[in-house]
Amino acid sequence: xxxxxxxxxxxxxxxxxxxxxxxxxxxxxxxxxxxxxxxxxxxxxxxxxxxxxxxxxxxxxxxxxxxxxxxxxxxxxxxxxxxxxxxxxxxxxxxxxxxxxxxxxxxxxxxxxxxxxxxxxxxxxxxxxxxxxxxxxxxxxxxxxxxxxxxxxxxxxxxxxxxxxxxxxxxxxxxxxxxxxxxxxxxxxxxxxxxxxxxxxxxxxxxxxxxxxxxxxxxxxxxxxxxxxxxxxxxxxxxxxxxxxxxxxxxxxxxxxxxxxxxxxxxxxxxxxxxxxxxxxxxxxxxxxxxxxxxxxxxxxxxxxxxxxxxxxxxxxxxxxx
Ligand code: SAM
Ligand code: SF4
Numbered sequence: 001x002x003x004x005x006x007x008x009x010x011x012x013x014x015x016x017x018x019x020x021x022x023x024x025x026x027x028x029x030x031x032x033x034x035x036x037x038x039x040x041x042x043x044x045x046x047x048x049x050x051x052x053x054x055x056x057x058x059x060x061x062x063x064x065x066x067x068x069x070x071x072x073x074x075x076x077x078x079x080x081x082x083x084x085x086x087x088x089x090x091x092x093x094x095x096x097x098x099x100x101x102x103x104x105x106x107x108x109x110x111x112x113x114x115x116x117x118x119x120x121x122x123x124x125x126x127x128x129x130x131x132x133x134x135x136x137x138x139x140x141x142x143x144x145x146x147x148x149x150x151x152x153x154x155x156x157x158x159x160x161x162x163x164x165x166x167x168x169x170x171x172x173x174x175x176x177x178x179x180x181x182x183x184x185x186x187x188x189x190x191x192x193x194x195x196x197x198x199x200x201x202x203x204x205x206x207x208x209x210x211x212x213x214x215x216x217x218x219x220x221x222x223x224x225x226x227x228x229x230x231x232x233x234x235x236x237x238x239x240x241x242x243x244x245x246x247x248x249x250x251x252x253x254x255x256x257x258x259x260x261x262x263x264x265x266x267x268x269x270x271x272x273x274x275x276x277x278x279x280x281x282x283x284x285x286x287x288x289x290x291x292x293x294x295x296x297x298x299x300x301x302x303x304x305x306x307x308x309x310x311x312x313x314x315x316x317x318x319x320x321x322x
Pocket of ligand 1: 020026027064065066067068093094095115116117156158185186187188189190193317318321322
């Protein structure tokens with residue numbers, strides 16, 4: 001599938017739920033109006049969309065949320081995606097709070113890879129930024145995921161100036177010890193991130209990258225993945241370091257993704273509210289209308305965001321899945 005700018009789109013992010021057990025300050029308000037449960041796609045309906053999308057050219061999917069592990073019976077969806085949809089890869093992004101109990105089932109269901117979001121290694125800060133999170137629980141979840149073979153694991157850390165930027169080197173040092181990929185994310189001006197009172201702010205991570213390359217003699221490396229991150233590693237280290245820099249080093253020119261929201265919308269770009277609502281077509285099981293809707297989303301996919309010029313995006317990030 002190509003969009004009107006000639007970009008190949010072969011990657012679908014699937015949000016399976018807009019609810020979450022945390023409330024990270026940059027992502028989700030404390031009180032939020034969730035989708036009406038009757039509008040949330042069932043597993044059968046998600047499978048219907050993925051089968052159509054796969055025939056159109058989607059090769060890999062990522063399961064996201066809200067928090068995907070809050071969705072009851074999630075391993076059953078993974079199993080069906082693995083066995084019914086002819087995908088090259090199924091990955092998942094999670095906050096890790098429920099990972100310790102679910103890692104084994106997810107692996108057995110056929111999940112290929114996971115990303116776990118850990119912004120800080122300090123329990124007090126972790127609680128502060130996530131509002132309800134417990135760092136120890138997440139680290140035990142990570143440990144379990146490594147033990148059951150959901151590897152190599154990626155750790156996502158949103159870096160906020162004045163909040164956790166003093167932990168950049170400590171987070172990087174994890175790559176010297178374990179076969180993990182630590183990825184630093186620039187704050188995107190979406191939803192809650194627009195009003196981060198006292199919780200830090202945007203930090204230019206291209207400058208951080210340049211400093212780390214110099215200080216630790218990092219070399220560029222390839223890394224398996226469908227996303228926009230660029231990867232580096234310290235000589236001899238088992239792990240890698242990635243940077244997601246949508247603002248300081250824009251990557252829209254290579255965007256290969258579209259999104260399916262939990263209530264059945266196809267979103268062609270994270271930065272815009274633009275979408276094609278496919279819920280009714282999905283409910284009817286109308287493959288032709290679903291295919292037409294996906295192609296329509298490609299047709300209207302914008303060239304890219306303009307966040308670096310001050311554009312802001314109002315949608316709550318947790319309903320988009322990142
Ligand atoms: N709940 C899961 C999690 O936290 O990993 C999956 C959904 S979450 C929306 C996906 C990713 O988006 C997380 O790594 C999170 O840190 C990141 N994220 C959320 N809001 C963001 C923002 N304003 N800027 C940059 N990244 C953000
Ligand atoms: Fe929940 Fe993930 Fe958003 Fe945090 S980043 S509030 S864990 S959806």
